[in-house]
Amino acid sequence: DMELTLYHPIMxxxxxxxxxxxxxxxxxxxxxxxxVPRGEIGLCGYINxxxxxxxxxxxxxxxxxxxxxxxxxxxxxxxxxxxxxxxAGTV
Numbered sequence: 001d002m003e004l005t006l007y008h009p010i011m012x013x014x015x016x017x018x019x020x021x022x023x024x025x026x027x028x029x030x031x032x033x034x035x036v037p038r039g040e041i042g043l044c045g046y047i048n049x050x051x052x053x054x055x056x057x058x059x060x061x062x063x064x065x066x067x068x069x070x071x072x073x074x075x076x077x078x079x080x081x082x083x084x085x086x087x088a089g090t091v
Contacts, residue, residue: 005075007066014056021055 011017025032031048038045050058066073077083 001070003076005073005078006069007063007073008078009074011059011063014059017059018052018055021050025049 021032032046032050034047034050035044036047037043063073079087081087
């Protein structure tokens with residue numbers, strides 16, 4: 001148990017995650033370009049398109065996987081301010 005965050009409650013807000021994904025896709029010229037691990041450490045591939053139905057299903061599946069971990073995947077000190085750093089987006 002390394003106390004790392006695998007899951008955050010914001011991931012339960014599928015509408016907000018979908019809205020963010022649409023903005024990222026628009027910004028990247030119509031491709032999501034989400035990096036994902038591929039093969040050995042240091043290599044990655046990219047997902048260029050995920051529809052809303054699949055995004056919602058995958059978030060639900062991932063939450064179930066995380067429930068098997070300590071604290072249901074919630075980390076310890078998962079926010080910058082928890083460890084004395086300035087909140088993200090303010091620096």
